[in-house]
Amino acid sequence: MPPRIAWRPNPVAIRQPMSRRQEFSTAKARAFLKEQTRRSPIMFPFALLSVIGLFGWLAYFIPWYYEHVIIRPFRHFPEPVAQKLRRAMFYSRGRNMDMREADRYFNEALQVAAAVGMDQFSDEAMAIKYLMALAFENGKAYSHATKVLESLRFDTERWLEEQGDKHWHDGDRARVLKNLIQAMVKAGQLYSCRYLRDVDLAEKRLTWAVETMLKEVHRRETEGLKQGEGPFMSDEEIGATLEALGTHYETYNSHHLALPLFLRALDYCPKDSCHSVILMNNIATCLAQQPLPKPPPPPTTPTTNTVIPPTPPLQPTRPQVIAQARTWAEKALSHADTIPAENRDEECATGCATATHNLGEFAEMEGRLQEARELYDRASRMAFRAGFKEGSVHAKEGLKRVDKKIKEESK
Structure with missing residues (x-):
């Protein structure tokens, strides 16, 4: 019997039908492309x-x-x-917002x-609660956001009181204190928003943050850094904390309290930053809007045995205060021109528009209506180019107000 030969498939015979199908598909695709190109010689290649x-x-x-x-x-x-x-x-x-699921x-x-053993007061663990508060804020659940931050405050203050002295030399005390200060700034801003309007609690949290920060800065300046203590807050972070409390006071018309905070924040702001222009505008606004001190009562007619009291210091007049405010607004404009191009951002544009608007208001207060109208018109155009809608609206309101006054004077 002859030996049995195992059957082996012929690879050429198997590949040949596949090759024919591929050639047919390729030819069909080429024909389709040619036909579509012929029908739409511009749109079809563009779409492809x-x-x-x-x-x-x-x-x-x-x-x-x-x-x-x-x-x-x-x-x-x-x-x-x-x-x-x-x-x-x-x-x-x-x-996909669902605050219950997010919570x-x-x-x-x-x-x-x-x-998993994460330290409860590490930056990452504290960031979870901070992110939680931000999420509630984005979902307009402001009371829940403040509750999260208050829980963070309670736990952190207890840790600082019980464990803070043990962590001078590893940098943890300074790091945790910084995180708590920034969380309380955020809590104060939430309390002062229009949905909560808890002005007293907002002021309490912001004041605590500023006072605690300044005490720590003063301690470091007078006593020096302890070994391994590590950094605390940068100049920009210190300035932002001061500005937050100043903004709160300015919002509720306590301009005399906001003014020194803005001045101090300006000291910590980088000179080549556009935010310094915003701070100078805030200073100008506070100077122009703070109430003048009441004049002292007239002295009584002295008798022969009474001592004549010293002459009280001269109080600034309204024109003098407006002149100081104008100086700061002009300083904001001139300082914006010195900022390098690589550091300029939208704050420079909005700050310049605001400073020009403030100058228009000061000219209007002094009765120089034509000058005020030119400044309002310039501020409106600057705000429009910068996409600063609020500034554009206020400038147009100023234009209408000044035009009405000019018409009344011309009658």
């Missing part, structure tokens, strides 16, 4: 390139989005905590953080 470009952009954007939006913001957290935080942030913004996942993140 657009589709190819779209797929290329998606191939780049999807990995970039995953890395920079989903992964990177939470890279400092352990992965089990980061997963809960991603879900919490997903439910705290956009069309649930934030609380689960705190529980997981404790379970």
